[in-house]
Amino acid sequence: MIKETLNGKTLDDIYQLISTYGFNLFHAALIAKNIYRKRITDISQFHGIPRQLHKILTSVTSAGIFLPVHSEVSTDNTIKYLFRNDEEKQFETVYIPDKKRNTVCVSTQSGCRMGCPFCVTGKYGFYGNLSAGEIVNQIISIPDASKVTHVVFMGMGEPMDNLENVLKACRIITAEWGMAISSRNITVSTVGITRSIKSFLEQTECNLAISLFSPFADERIRVIPVEKKYPVHEIIDLLKNYPVRKKRRFSIAYVMIENVNDTNMHLDELKAMLGGSKIRVNLLPYHPGKDDPHTSSSNERMLYFKHNLVISGISASVRRSRGADISAACGLLATGLKKEF
Numbered sequence: 029m030i031k032e033t034l035n036g037k038t039l040d041d042i043y044q045l046i047s048t049y050g051f052n053l054f055h056a057a058l059i060a061k062n063i064y065r066k067r068i069t070d071i072s073q074f075h076g077i078p079r080q081l082h083k084i085l086t087s088v089t090s091a092g093i094f095l096p097v098h099s100e101v102s103t104d105n106t107i108k109y110l111f112r113n114d115e116e117k118q119f120e121t122v123y124i125p126d127k128k129r130n131t132v133c134v135s136t137q138s139g140c141r142m143g144c145p146f147c148v149t150g151k152y153g154f155y156g157n158l159s160a161g162e163i164v165n166q167i168i169s170i171p172d173a174s175k176v177t178h179v180v181f182m183g184m185g186e187p188m189d190n191l192e193n194v195l196k197a198c199r200i201i202t203a204e205w206g207m208a209i210s211s212r213n214i215t216v217s218t219v220g221i222t223r224s225i226k227s228f229l230e231q232t233e234c235n236l237a238i239s240l241f242s243p244f245a246d247e248r249i250r251v252i253p254v255e256k257k258y259p260v261h262e263i264i265d266l267l268k269n270y271p272v273r274k275k276r277r278f279s280i281a282y283v284m285i286e287n288v289n290d291t292n293m294h295l296d297e298l299k300a301m302l303g304g305s306k307i308r309v310n311l312l313p314y315h316p317g318k319d320d321p322h323t324s325s326s327n328e329r330m331l332y333f334k335h336n337l338v339i340s341g342i343s344a345s346v347r348r349s350r351g352a353d354i355s356a357a358c359g360l361l362a363t364g365l366k367k368e369f
């Protein structure tokens with residue numbers, strides 16, 4: 029008999045399951061607490077639930093928390109984990125400890141089908157969507173789970189291409205009965221699928237980051253093919269006009285490549301695109317892959333962009349990159365290990 033997994037269920041889902049046996053919402057909340065707060069992998073070890081409920085849960089469910097199969101530690105203490113689910117699909121997670129915040133970067137798919145030609149995950153292929161439980165598992169199963177303060181959906185896959193499971197994972201991560209991490213500390217990153225973004229904005233309070241690459245459509249389309257179907261200008265307009273609650277953040281991730289997207293023309297177009305909005309620009313260094321002729325823009329150039337954006341009234345920052353020595357960019361670990369497993 030295939031057992032249902034508790035990890036990945038909302039409070040309502042758990043209540044639906046146990047109410048048929050005469051148990052109530054209070055018991056459902058206790059089960060959720062054992063999974064999402066105490067992160068207990070063995071149901072027989074669950075605290076505070078009646079013996080009869082223990083018996084029922086053990087016979088029809090499993091906790092559904094599974095450990096990574098491989099990990100690599102970077103010199104800056106970033107840790108990259110590789111997971112493999114029951115169907116042998118691989119996906120990866122990065123834990124990024126910092127002074128005030130400890131961030132987990134989760135995957136939403138095994139591989140990706142957006143086909144961005146320069147992305148390692150894109151080249152890896154597409155092996156399927158991850159369930160809400162598999163997304164949440166990347167946070168609750170790692171050794172530092174109790175220290176996690178922030179979650180970013182920037183690992184393998186395009187979150188807006190797996191919206192239902194991403195929304196459910198966001199609910200579990202932010203809910204009081206779940207992990208109770210503030211939606212202000214959750215950021216979902218996308219290349220931009222407009223219809224999914226609309227639903228995401230309506231159904232969560234989490235932050236949204238758009239991977240831009242270039243403000244020019246003809247350039248962006250070569251790197252992010254989905255631009256053809258969902259022009260980023262439409263998404264920016266949507267965000268500009270969207271009623272934002274005080275603490276929610278919209279941002280642009282702009283990876284800077286020397287002489288490719290760091291010219292004054294790009295800077296002027298960025299200013300024209302984002303002027304008058306509250307959308308923040310995060311300028312990121314580029315990490316060339318093997319045999320890649322491109323290099324990152326210099327630190328000076330990145331600071332020049334930042335300075336010019338800020339004096340134009342656009343919030344901007346230069347972000348340092350973490351975990352470069354363990355290829356802590358989407359898809360690299362799974363790709364590297366594909367043949368080994």
Ligand code: SF4
Nearest residue numbers: 140142144147150185
């Ligand atoms: S850049 Fe993102 S959306 Fe594009 S192929 Fe890679 S993981 Fe997918």
